[in-house]
Amino acid sequence: MIQVKNLSFSYTKQPFISDMSFSVSSGEIFGFLGPSGAGKSTLQKVLIGMLTTYQGSAIVNGVECRERTKNFYENIGVDFEFSTMYEKLTAKENLRFFSSLYEKKSRPIEQLLEKAGLEHDADKRVSDYSKGMKARLNFIKALLHDPLLLCLDEPTSGLDPTNSRVMKDMILEEKAKGKTILLTTHNMQDAAELCDRVAFIVGGKICALDSPHKLIMSKGATTVTYTWMENEEHSASCPLDCLSADEQLKRLIAENRLQSIHSSEPTLNDIFMDLTGRTLL
């Protein structure tokens, strides 16, 4: 679906994106992770044909992005981080309007509203919507024309846990239908949960690219931390794969003296910090 080769882009004389190469297969959820100003949004703008003065090659759905025509957008759905709706129109009116811009037949609006939990607010003006409602409405707007590629910019930003779950389930449902999804985020939990592969972007470069599981495993095994009392509380840690060699732990288990025992896996943020010396948050 997406092939990027030696992509470079700059707003000034300094390179903003430099020499990026990667590809995304159809039906894959691909995440761009990085701190603010890393170049994630710029990369997404290149891939959706909004920035065409780049060097190298960026082919999306068989079209070189700099040569795209307006028909390119019949198969791309973009969910911006902010609302792009007419505030004075109702949700239903907005969806009807935006679906009228495409030649493709629209997906049933009522069904989409129901999926997003907005069916009872469909006739409410968007100006009366909460931030979470606007985010869900914006997302279903990107689905209206049933695009092959979905570009989502911070889709769960500012959502409460329930709405965040609704949004993530809708994203996974689109993946199950075979849609390719580009997810731009700095939320490592969302990325770990949703993405098949993630690319860490810092300073306009890809520092690492792999599945979240492989990246996490690359840091090393899960650690087990345990505590026990001996005059005062003590704690010790050992890697999960060396547990049987920890004589002290074996003795404490035999004597039933353990106070607590926890296993902890490294997070994507730990990996990111290891690789870049910076935090995602």
Add this chain to the structure above:
Amino acid sequence: MRLSRLFLWDIRFQRKYGFYFLYAVLTAIYAFILFAVPGSWKEKTAAILIFSDPAAMGLFFMGAIILLEKSQHTPCAFAVSPVREAEYIIAKAGSLCAISFIVAAILALIANVDNLHIVLLGTILSSTIFTLLSMITATKISSLNQFILWTIPIEIVCFVPAMLHLFEITPTWLRYYPINVCMDMVSGYAPPITGILEVIVLIVILLVFSKKSVLKIWRSMGGVKL
């Protein structure tokens, strides 16, 4: 067809934002003025009213519409849709032209002007020019106050020569000034063919600049303060 759908939605937006109600009220006020003035003044009064409001409404409203859209980030949605800049411009200019046309027709009929068809064609051409000028101006503007300031030079360049021309106090060569050609038509006078050609060339030039302006708005992600 997408263009006709855009055009109809623009009319719906304008109705929703009260444009049609506003112009129903204004038309009633203008009609009252036309009934009140002596018969010999009717044609010139109608020409001033038509040129300064329904024909020029696009100058103020198009900019306001663009600023409103910018504040709601809808240009971003257009940028990643199959809508072409020309479709967007024609739909917007056409929908505002529709209001100008209806109001101008009512006023011209009340004033019982000669050459109604020329008056209406003049209104459509003037409305298109003002709307496109407004669209180009609104591109670089980020607040309503800025927009109002930027429209002042346009008003001076467009309205002053036209009003002087209406009362025949400008040099003869200025009758070829495109805005004055429009003023002639709104007053019911058939312009020379060169005059019409000048207006058409001006509209084509403004369309090219409008396309560039709209593309610039669509590609910028920032909002505005209203």
